[in-house]
Amino acid sequence: MKVLILSCKTGGGHDAAGFAVKEALEQKGHEAVMFDYLTLAGQKVSDTVGDVYVNTVKKMPHVFGAVYQIGMAASKIMRKSPVYYVNAKMGKYLKDYLETENFDAILMPHLYPAETITYMKRQGIKLPLAVAVMTDYTCIPFWEETECDYYVVAHEEMVAICVKRGIPEEKLLPLGIPVSGKFSRRADKDRARAYLHLPLEGVNYLLMGGSMGAGDLEKLTQQFCRTREEGEYLTVICGNNKKMFQKMKKKYKQDSFIFVVGKTRQMEVYMKACDMLYTKPGGLTSTEAAVSGIPIVHTAPIPGCETANKRFFVKHGLSIAPRTVEGQVKKGRELLRDREKAEAMQTAQQQVIPGDSAEKIVALLEEKREVTAENSNEMDILITRDSHKPSNSFMENSKK
Template structure:
């Protein structure tokens, strides 16, 4: 199989999902290429698109939420969105690339490439089989105006959310969100901690705002450091991702019992070493945590799809949801000493989250190609 995976860097989750699928395809000896389609036109253009999203999410989360809300309202109108028409400018560029390179299937982990492909179909371009993978626990705005052969959704519980927006039920495949295989590998926690240079006798609270270090993590860390001050043998590990300003501010703050790290390639190991994971509710990072079976405390959601993610996880007993106030965090952190509650959360994660999503998605891709032939 020759597979093309299209993604964008507006947050790390889309790329991580694409990499998880590519990892599994290559394990099966298929050929896979992953790229940001806007790079075909201009790396500068791709960078501007990515940076605009990250800036809004980090610096103006309320405005970001307002934009998301406007999208929800706009999708009720009887015509296509501006997002669709803007992406028409990429039709000839991606069309030329597909003419020069043969692919059996195009797998998309982001809405924008799906919009480009839909424009291409509308303009009469011949494209291979197409698969869209949702990376949030909701049908995000404008998914319904795309035209893909199949839509991989995170959960069968989201079927009505997709069909109510106009996507045909027969196109839905509730296989889950794909994560890299290392998150589902069973490992001894003490051995992982030794490898990371952590103390096996301590409890570690892992704090992260995703790859971009968003979600009011600075406020959360300040509050958490004061809350755990009296917790015996408990420390924070803060992953700042690509947010260097956040890293510098937290390092200079000098909070006690707080270890500040930048971007980490071994996030799976830190999750498995943790006693609790405090994070904004990104779809991919929350799925990684659930696959790793670490108790999750969701806080400081970026308004929009992350709000839906938090609702889905908390409703299904896979996380606890709270704001970053000292009172709420103090109450929520009690789970770290509640073994029964932690086990129940892990059991719910195991029931509701498909740790083999990447493999199941590749099974589906192989089936689509066979049907085509």
């Protein structure tokens, strides 16, 4: 089976979900091709879209939140949004690409390519199986105007939300958000710490701002330093935010209890090595943490889908989310000291968040591909048989 995975550079979560399924496909012996589909129109197009998104989220999160709310309102009254028309322009590029390749399925962990696929379907262009993967614990604006064959959602509670928004229930599959199998594997904490050159003794807190290094990294680090107790360490991951990385690296270079990290491909190792995670409630990061089984303190969300993610996690006991920076640091310490409460959170994470979503998605693609192949074979047989039969119209005319 050959699968095309189309993502987009608006946050690292979409890529992470796509790579998780790619990994699972290749482990089963299938072929997977994944890329940012906007590059089909040129690297400049991809860079522009990504830069606008990232800069808005990092520098003007409330503007992003306002746009999200406008989108939610517009999705209730519009049959086709501006997002649809913009992404429809990608149809010609994707059509040309698909004509040079032969894929059995297209997987989309992002709304934008799903909008393009929808436009192409409405133009009568023949396409392989099209499966969308939602990477948040809600239904973001405009998914309802797409026409994919199936939609993989994060949890069974999302089914009712999506149906209310207009997506047919029979197309909704609550298989979870796919994460790499590395996060579900158990690892010895001491070995993980030694590998990352972190102190073997004491309590190590992990602070993250997602792939963009967004959120209150500086404020949380300052609060941790003000209230730090003996034997406590803090690892801060700045992601792609090079400016934040350089600033914090310089500021805390004399503090032996703070470890500042930039972009890393070893996130699963850090989650195994540390005792507690502070992170904004991104869909992928939160899922990776829950699958890893690390207690979570959710920090301030980027307004929009992250607000819904935080609400879902708190509701199911998968995280705590005090409103202030002071409360987040304090309550995180209290949670870690209360082993019964921390273990209850980890148990809830195991029960609510599946670690094998990527494998389930691969099984889905295999199953639907078989059905499609069987139907095609049956159609070929019927066509062959019909070609040897007298014309019905001739028989009917003879009777007349």
